[in-house]
Amino acid sequence: MEQKKRFVDVPLVIAVLVCLGTAGYFGYKKFYEEKTAQSDITVSTAETSAPMPGKDLKVFNSTTITRAALDDLFSDLTQVMMSARAVPQKSEDGETIEGFKISDIQPDSFWIKFGFQNDDMILQLNEDIIDSADAAMNVYTTLKSANNFKFKIVRGTETGVLEIKVN
Secondary structure (H helix, E strand, O other), X not given: OOOOOOOOXXXXXXXXXXXXXXHHHHHHHHHHHHHHOOOOEEEEOOOXXXXXXXXXXXXXXXXXXXXXXXXXXXXXXXXXXXXXXXXXXXXXXXXXXXXXXXXXXXXXXXXXXXXXXXXXXXEEEOOEEOOOHHHHHXXXXXXXXXXXXXXXXXXXXXXXXXXXXXX
16 A cells, blocks of 8 residues: 655744744734733824934934833843844945944834834934944943933935933
């Protein structure tokens, strides 16, 4: 007698199980937040102007976050570094760095929670101009310790700010 061999695509089965597990987790998380009406992060997309050094700029996003949630977001430096790609953007002269373009933003990362979008270019954090790798690394320490901060960014053809308030 011939036996029929069953072909099971193990990677496909694993991928489906991971997707189902992820969907279940986020479904439960949404249910839990709605049920308890608790959230550590509050977001508003106010279309107002906010002062930055030198001029009034459009506010792309305003976020309020608890200190505990902020500490949790930045507890793992490796995860922070892998959550998006930051590439220096040089000025027309090719000599100086104007800022850092953010891309490949991971879903559910702090970049998304703070209102960043792919291809935003960070020019400044509070009063600090982000024009070198050292300045970019200082962003991490500022975010861990500051109570309120504003990112000055370029999005498309507009320059504006993302405000983050820490409670």
